[in-house]
Amino acid sequence: AQTVTQSQPEMSVQEAETVTLSCTYDTSESDYYLFWYKQPPSRQMILVIRQEAYKQQNATENRFSVNFQKAAKSFSLKISDSQLGDAAMYFCAYRSTGNQFYFGTGTSLTVIP
């Protein structure tokens, strides 16, 4: 079975600075999808960014970008110009060819004013 590992239970960043959240995964598949979700205190799960494994170009969404290293099975999230509203739990997720989703254990991000 696929596994998703987030090795940073907690991270903090100064407002306006940049932070990188790490995620690694284990798979034998070649075609899959990767995602980062954000869960603020409201507990609503919000999609931040998605990456198709067949695409070499790293996905970007405004201040959010990923560093996708397929050979290393690494999928880190970079948040630039951090804002107070970015404070949340962030989950890395993997969708397999069998349509199953695997989530990491999450990284709690604190933004310091």
Next chain:
Amino acid sequence: NAGVMQNPRHLVRRRGQEARLRCSPMKGHSHVYWYRQLPEEGLKFMVYLQKENIIDESGMPKERFSAEFPKEGPSILRIQQVVRGDSAAYFCASSPPSYPPGRKEAFFGQGTRLTVV
């Protein structure tokens, strides 16, 4: 296109009662997933269903828990004879089929917070 709808948002049950949690997936989505989340913890996979079929229930306790996704109507997660340890937030997610190509993320409902007293 309405999002994933879960109801109720909050549910209080006494020990020994039954809890029924409902989830209506997004239109056109054929895959439904249920997750449990304890406070300050991550999402724990419970079950993955397609219409009228349970695809993977490896995360669901063998006793007292069951799930269905009938041909018509919402997906139901049922917990019989609830105990205090069942208190948690239960999230439902849906996703589109593998084909045709397009967005493949899971869309989440707002969750049902179950409290067992």
